[in-house]
Amino acid sequence: MTASSDKEKPKVLYIPWANPIHDPQAWKTLNENFDLIYYDCETPEEWIEENSKPDGGKYAGIRAICRSTWLKGQPYLNHFLFRGEAVKYIPDTVEIIVQSGHGYDIVDVPYLTSKDIIFCNSPNTCSVATADVGTYLVMQSFRYLTYAENCVRKGNYYDAWPLTYWGANPRGHTLGVIGLGNIGFLTAKACKALGMNIVYHGRSRKLDYENEIEGLTFYSDLNEMLKVTDCIYIACPYSEATRHLINFERFKHMKDQVRLVNVARGPIVEQEAVIDALERGQLVGAGFDVHEFEPKIDPRLLDNYKITLLPHIGVSSRSSFEAFEAKCVDNLMKHFYGGGKPEAVNIELLK
Amino acid sequence: MTASSDKEKPKVLYIPWANPIHDPQAWKTLNENFDLIYYDCETPEEWIEENSKPDGGKYAGIRAICRSTWLKGQPYLNHFLFRGEAVKYIPDTVEIIVQSGHGYDIVDVPYLTSKDIIFCNSPNTCSVATADVGTYLVMQSFRYLTYAENCVRKGNYYDAWPLTYWGANPRGHTLGVIGLGNIGFLTAKACKALGMNIVYHGRSRKLDYENEIEGLTFYSDLNEMLKVTDCIYIACPYSEATRHLINFERFKHMKDQVRLVNVARGPIVEQEAVIDALERGQLVGAGFDVHEFEPKIDPRLLDNYKITLLPHIGVSSRSSFEAFEAKCVDNLMKHFYGGGKPEAVNIELLK
Numbered sequence: 001m002t003a004s005s006d007k008e009k010p011k012v013l014y015i016p017w018a019n020p021i022h023d024p025q026a027w028k029t030l031n032e033n034f035d036l037i038y039y040d041c042e043t044p045e046e047w048i049e050e051n052s053k054p055d056g057g058k059y060a061g062i063r064a065i066c067r068s069t070w071l072k073g074q075p076y077l078n079h080f081l082f083r084g085e086a087v088k089y090i091p092d093t094v095e096i097i098v099q100s101g102h103g104y105d106i107v108d109v110p111y112l113t114s115k116d117i118i119f120c121n122s123p124n125t126c127s128v129a130t131a132d133v134g135t136y137l138v139m140q141s142f143r144y145l146t147y148a149e150n151c152v153r154k155g156n157y158y159d160a161w162p163l164t165y166w167g168a169n170p171r172g173h174t175l176g177v178i179g180l181g182n183i184g185f186l187t188a189k190a191c192k193a194l195g196m197n198i199v200y201h202g203r204s205r206k207l208d209y210e211n212e213i214e215g216l217t218f219y220s221d222l223n224e225m226l227k228v229t230d231c232i233y234i235a236c237p238y239s240e241a242t243r244h245l246i247n248f249e250r251f252k253h254m255k256d257q258v259r260l261v262n263v264a265r266g267p268i269v270e271q272e273a274v275i276d277a278l279e280r281g282q283l284v285g286a287g288f289d290v291h292e293f294e295p296k297i298d299p300r301l302l303d304n305y306k307i308t309l310l311p312h313i314g315v316s317s318r319s320s321f322e323a324f325e326a327k328c329v330d331n332l333m334k335h336f337y338g339g340g341k342p343e344a345v346n347i348e349l350l351k
Numbered sequence: 352m353t354a355s356s357d358k359e360k361p362k363v364l365y366i367p368w369a370n371p372i373h374d375p376q377a378w379k380t381l382n383e384n385f386d387l388i389y390y391d392c393e394t395p396e397e398w399i400e401e402n403s404k405p406d407g408g409k410y411a412g413i414r415a416i417c418r419s420t421w422l423k424g425q426p427y428l429n430h431f432l433f434r435g436e437a438v439k440y441i442p443d444t445v446e447i448i449v450q451s452g453h454g455y456d457i458v459d460v461p462y463l464t465s466k467d468i469i470f471c472n473s474p475n476t477c478s479v480a481t482a483d484v485g486t487y488l489v490m491q492s493f494r495y496l497t498y499a500e501n502c503v504r505k506g507n508y509y510d511a512w513p514l515t516y517w518g519a520n521p522r523g524h525t526l527g528v529i530g531l532g533n534i535g536f537l538t539a540k541a542c543k544a545l546g547m548n549i550v551y552h553g554r555s556r557k558l559d560y561e562n563e564i565e566g567l568t569f570y571s572d573l574n575e576m577l578k579v580t581d582c583i584y585i586a587c588p589y590s591e592a593t594r595h596l597i598n599f600e601r602f603k604h605m606k607d608q609v610r611l612v613n614v615a616r617g618p619i620v621e622q623e624a625v626i627d628a629l630e631r632g633q634l635v636g637a638g639f640d641v642h643e644f645e646p647k648i649d650p651r652l653l654d655n656y657k658i659t660l661l662p663h664i665g666v667s668s669r670s671s672f673e674a675f676e677a678k679c680v681d682n683l684m685k686h687f688y689g690g691g692k693p694e695a696v697n698i699e700l701l702k
Contacts, residue, residue: 128520136490146497152660153653157646160662167668169479193544295508309503311511317518
């Protein structure tokens with residue numbers, strides 16, 4: 001924490017988006033307590049160039065960067081400023097970066113830590129929105145309702161009859177959660193209310209959750225869990241360890257008819273293995289909010305209504321964006337004006 | 352019940368469909384215990400003609416009619432044999448009619464009763480499937496996810512950004528159930544798990560349900576309930592009393608921003624009032640599995656992704672069709688071979 005008087009409001013670089021949604025209170029707090037400079041580089045290269053100027057360029061003296069807006073919102077969608085070459089050009093004056101969202105795989109946290117820059121994501125601000133989309137995709141992996149909707153919209157009201165064959169009730173089936181964090185738990189609870197049994201795999205048992213969901217069962221061995229799972233639900237963080245966690249080999253441990261939902265990160269699932277399992281008839285339903293090569297999706301999936309395809313919009317509800325802003329502003333306020341420590345990923349810097 | 356020996360198996364007119372799904376045990380029982388005659392009229396007019404023949408035609412002597420298949424399945428989709436002119440030509444020998452599905456608005460039950468014909472629907476066999484679609488539509492009325500899916504399928508991955516504005520979490524909002532029967536209760540339970548508050552309106556309080564869902568609150572006055580409701584959920588039976596239950600006048604009692612889901616019967620909701628409320632911005636989301644003039648849907652709705660449109664397929668899961676057959680066969684067995692009374696709509700005939 002650095003004391004800040006009213007006269008010298010900390011300069012904050014604010015990265016806007018085309019469709020602002022604000023939490024009224026947080027937005028007011030941000031504007032009243034900080035000197036906001038709006039990011040406006042045309043390209044990430046311009047960012048590097050600007051910050052390399054002898055006088056520090058137009059962002060000279062910024063003490064924080066606030067990207068509380070949607071990471072996938074235009075116009076700065078492809079401006080990955082916190083990794084690769086770009087991260088090295090963050091001005092030395094920056095003390096803290098606050099960012100929307102739960103995942104931060106587009107951020108080079110070790111580098112930021114090496115430069116003593118605190119990095120805060122916005123955990124648990126979008127868990128409900130993402131978990132709801134997860135529940136939706138579980139349902140879809142059993143019922144394939146967008147196939148029916150597509151028939152209606154095209155004027156073919158009675159063409160949805162294949163659903164009488166394809167469709168199954170989630171009830172009585174087993175959901176196997178990989179990564180039972182906040183998001184996985186919320187989805188598990190909703191699926192339990194739909195009559196599903198819930199099992200989970202992860203690094204550790206979650207006794208609190210086990211107390212809240214009747215019959216919730218832990219499997220330390222993923223392959224053992226797959227043997228009893230009807231619908232696999234991926235909600236774990238992405239890392240080198242979880243890359244291609246679901247691959248060709250893994251399908252050998254699954255049931256003859258299995259469903260798969262991914263709301264975490266695309267590369268956790270090997271797309272080719274999915275296409276193979278679909279073609280072999282083992283994968284009978286799936287729901288993906290994230291994709292290995294997003295925004296590119298294999299054409300073999302694009303016309304297949306056994307898979308529900310969403311464009312990484314688990315987070316997309318107004319309440320998520322309002323909560324992101326509130327969380328980011330709260331972290332900035334704590335850092336510059338006190339009242340507690342910011343909720344940082346590289347928490348070691350705060351010790 | 353009429354005693355039946357092995358030698359004289361009761362003749363049953365079986366109305367098939369193009370895509371048979373069977374409950375293995377029930378199908379075996381049906382074939383072993385009854386002499387099945389397959390319905391094969393090209394038109395309902397042929398049915399009338401056939402049954403008017405002096406010798407009784409090809410369906411002479413049938414003692415039951417079994418339509419355990421999907422009422423909306425081809426090829427007999429538009430053969431409404433149990434109402435209008437057609438019902439009057441049911442052979443005098445028929446004692447019982449068993450039919451799939453929960454609703455029976457396409458059946459003239461009073462006429463059947465006047466002819467001493469027992470009529471059995473298949474209640475609670477498709478409640479789970481229908482309630483799940485209801486839950487799905489509630490979610491959709493808040494999140495509009497098929498809009499996003501449509502963007503993906505068309506190759507416009509990043510065009511789903513309006514959902515950041517439109518989208519809201521069901522959590523914290525109030526679901527107002529009209530008609531808290533089995534289907535309404537199952538949806539209410541799932542929506543409760545999504546964090547919604549649940550209120551309901553109907554002819555009577557349901558204390559059993561109130562004990563199962565925390566905070567479940569009864570409103571004897573529909574308009575009073577509408578005042579506190581964020582998403583209206585229609586799951587009541589259709590009758591003259593519920594026709595246009597949701598109409599222009601009713602919208603005056605609703606919140607400024609309201610959502611509407613209908614999984615019961617189309618004409619309960621006046622389509623013109625829906626279109627008007629959408630255009631005025633009061634109706635911000637909706638999900639319809641049924642439609643006032645189905646299969647015709649107003650073109651003003653067909654391109655509007657704030658409304659999720661399904662082709663009356665709430666029931667469409669294999670388990671529903673298996674359960675229909677099991678229920679229908681069970682009712683036939685009870686009537687002809689004993690072991691209890693069939694579960695009839697016109698229960699007065701069984702006294």
